[in-house]
Amino acid sequence: MRRAIIMVQDLVMVLLAVALSLVLSQSRLSFDAFSYGGLACWAVIVLIAHLLFRSSGLYNTVWRFASTPDFFNILKGCGSLTVVLYLASLAFRSFFQPVSGLNERQFIVFF
Secondary structure, X not given: OXXXXXXXXXXXXHHHHHHHHHHHOOOOOOOOOOOHHHHHHHHHHHHHHHHHHHHOOOOOOOOOOOOHHHHHHHHHXXXXXXXXXXXXXXXXXXXXXXXXXXXXXXXXXXX
């Protein structure tokens, strides 16, 4: 139960970080964040974050204090999530449709 709470908390923090990075970078998206496409985008972000955090070893142990290897697992998970989201946004913009208001600054702010 405790591990599930930690996973949900991590995913909520990722969603807040993505939303906050969009606000802080002053991006004006050309689509509504609460439309079907926007909600599907949020769901994909949650799925990618969960898979990357799990594969980077964040949930192998539930710890009270983070050691140096745990810190590097956190850094590896967050860094890989930033790179994957950036590459996904580039692929979406080049293959499907251009999204105005989506730029590289929010990924720097997100990391």
